[in-house]
Amino acid sequence: MIRLTSITRVFHMGDQEVRALNDVSLDIASGEYVSIMGPSGSGKSTLLNVIGLLDRPDSGRYELDGSDVTALSETEQARVRREKIGFVFQSFHLVPRLTAAQNIELPLILEGLAPAERKLRVDAVLDAFDLTDRATHRPAELSGGQRQRVAIARATILRPTALLADEPTGNLDHRIGAEVMALLEALHHSGTTLIVVTHDRELGARAHRHIAMRDGEIVGDEK
Amino acid sequence: MKLRDTLSLSLHSIASTRTRSLLIVLAMALGVGAVVVLTALGDGARRYVVGQFASLGTNLVIVLPGRAETSGGFVGAALGQTPRDLTLDDAQAVGQLPGVRRYAPLNVGTAELASGGRLREVTILGSNADLLPIRHMALSHGSFSGGAAQIVIGSVIARDFFPDGDAIGQRVRLGDRRFRISGVLSKQGESMGFNTDEIVIVPVDDAQALFNTETLFRILVEANSRAAIEPLKQAMSHVLKQRHDGEEDVTVITQDAVLATFDRILSALTLAVAGIAAISLAVAGILVMNVMLVAVTQRTAEIGLLKAIGAPAADIRHLFLAEALWLSLAGGALGFALGHLGSWAIRLAYPTLPAWPPTWASVAGIATALITGIVASLLPAARAAKLDPVRALSGK
Incomplete structure (x- = not known):
């Protein structure tokens, strides 16, 4: 489970201080499906980055599965990120020179698994995501939907407890976006905590819990 | 991340920027090749001279009539005598x-x-x-x-x-x-x-x-x-x-002394040209640094992604160091080959000159290439490892 207590994150733009997160406290239980919505600059992406350990809060306490992760070293945070958190981005962020299979394999390489074990797991995931015939294609040769499926496969191959999606359908047309959402929701059904940041009302409404943000603060939280 | 995977992933990224990698390898190779060829020339000249002396005989002491003196003329001249x-x-x-x-x-x-x-x-x-x-x-x-x-x-x-x-x-x-x-x-x-x-x-x-x-x-x-x-x-x-009635009217010379002098002069000369050639390796090192800095900038988003999926800073640093290692290794190997080819060509053109590159020069050339390559990549690698993942992901 995720527990944020009085999290503050401040950015400095010139001599101006921007409080992207202002004293935010939030509990998300394991297996929840949460959407975070709000206008641009409301701090929703920063919240997701803090939850995903990509960004360090300036103050406050963050507990993940019962242990304080704010105090961890950079290397330990990287390990937590690798094992417990999966990221899905609006612009997919696939490595262009690597094939679909190689992109999916990356977290396994970082984890230090043996090549034989990696191959087994990548093949299984390619099959589960219906990408087997695209395994040796590079991102440039894939459609947007396929790219996001590869990205989701990569984010989930180490079976993280939480899947964080930042505008996962922002670069996709409506039909493909719906397919991708269905895929993410299927992963949620199998037990993964799913947190989606979006400003698409229709998309946000599909979640079981809706968090609204404005000016770095949570202004709505309803189930 | 395992060392093997670091090496293969970095090799992969080098292969994907083929032209640029080839140019760096070439720069490195020219530096190493220059060290090898120039030391082959210098050492060849030394061996040629030593060989000429050795063909005169070993442990040779030679007596010649007359007193060879640089200051004053021989003693007999002042006394009106001729040397015996x-x-x-x-x-x-x-x-x-x-x-x-x-x-x-x-x-x-x-x-x-x-x-x-x-x-x-x-x-x-x-x-x-x-x-x-x-x-x-x-x-x-x-x-x-x-x-x-x-x-x-x-x-x-x-x-x-x-x-x-x-x-x-x-x-x-x-x-x-x-x-x-x-x-x-x-x-x-x-x-x-x-x-x-x-x-x-x-x-x-x-x-x-x-x-x-x-x-x-x-x-x-x-x-x-x-x-x-x-x-x-x-x-x-x-x-x-x-x-000779107490007159020192002969000159006794040993070829050893002459030989040792030539040996010293030519060895120093060889070292000097090797040093000059090594400067080109330093230039190649700066080239490596520049190219790696560009690579870090170009691959900012990729570095951010690797961090997002759980790569610690050390892994990122190692990836870039490994790239430099590959480049300098390839440069060193190619330079070694070029140098030996050049030395062979010299021997072909001047058969009397034993222009064999000395082993120490080949080893030193390749080692210098490796060290300059890795040292030059320390800064870019550290810069990559320090990137803030959030900013890196947005390509800033």
Whole structure:
């Protein structure tokens, strides 16, 4: 489970201080499906980055599965990120020179698994995501939907407890976006905590819990 | 992340920027190749000179008449005396000294060699049988005992005068004296501007009679060992001074001293050119740094992604270091090959110059390439590892 207590994150733009997160406290239980919505600059992406350990809060306490992760070293945070958190981005962020299979394999390489074990797991995931015939294609040769499926496969191959999606359908047309959402929701059904940041009302409404943000603060939280 | 995966992933990213990688490898290779070729040249020159000296003989001490002095002229000049000549007796006295392995008196002159209607002006060395081992000359046929009226002829003369190869035992005329050929020198070629294939060696007594002289051109002495050279040189000067009524009117030189000087000068020269060539490696190192910095900027988003999926800073740093390692390794290997190819070409163009690159130069060239490559990538790698993942992901 995720527990944020009085999290503050401040950015400095010139001599101006921007409080992207202002004293935010939030509990998300394991297996929840949460959407975070709000206008641009409301701090929703920063919240997701803090939850995903990509960004360090300036103050406050963050507990993940019962242990304080704010105090961890950079290397330990990287390990937590690798094992417990999966990221899905609006612009997919696939490595262009690597094939679909190689992109999916990356977290396994970082984890230090043996090549034989990696191959087994990548093949299984390619099959589960219906990408087997695209395994040796590079991102440039894939459609947007396929790219996001590869990205989701990569984010989930180490079976993280939480899947964080930042505008996962922002670069996709409506039909493909719906397919991708269905895929993410299927992963949620199998037990993964799913947190989606979006400003698409229709998309946000599909979640079981809706968090609204404005000016770095949570202004709505309803189930 | 396992080392193996770091190496293969970095190799993958190098392969994807082929032109740029090739250019760096080429720059590195030229640096390493320059080190290898230039040291091959320098060391070749050194070996050439050392070889020329060695062909004169080893542990050689040479006596020449007259006092070679850079300050003032010889002592006798002031007293109205001429320096005494070296004689056969001097040679014998020197030859009895302890520490002498063998000695050879030497007379040099020219005379006409005549046989079977052929006539030629030849260089004549008058000496004893020990001249051959002292000067590292070998006989291809026959023998040379130094006995009266026996001569040894060079291989070219043997071929020209006796094309049928039956020179041994033939009678020939040198000037107005008759000799019998007892040996033929094996082919040796030039040695210090002196072609041993076209000389005639005669017993020293016969040479002195032929040239109508009592004096010697040189006394060649071979010491028992390197260590014996210096005391022997002192003893020889002493004995000759006594024999010459207390006048130091001979010069005793050791080729060792001359050789050591040349060796030192040419070794220093080799090091100097190697150092100059190494500067090009430093330039290649700066090139590597520049290219790696560009690569970090270009791959900012990728670095951010790797961090997002759980790569610690150390893994990112290692990836970039491994890329530099591959590039410099390839540059070093290619440079090594280029250098050896260049040295081979030099040897082909100048067969007398033994332009073999010394092992230390190859090792040092490749090591310098590796070290400059890795040092140059430290800064870019650290920069990549320090990137803030959120900003990196947005491509900033």
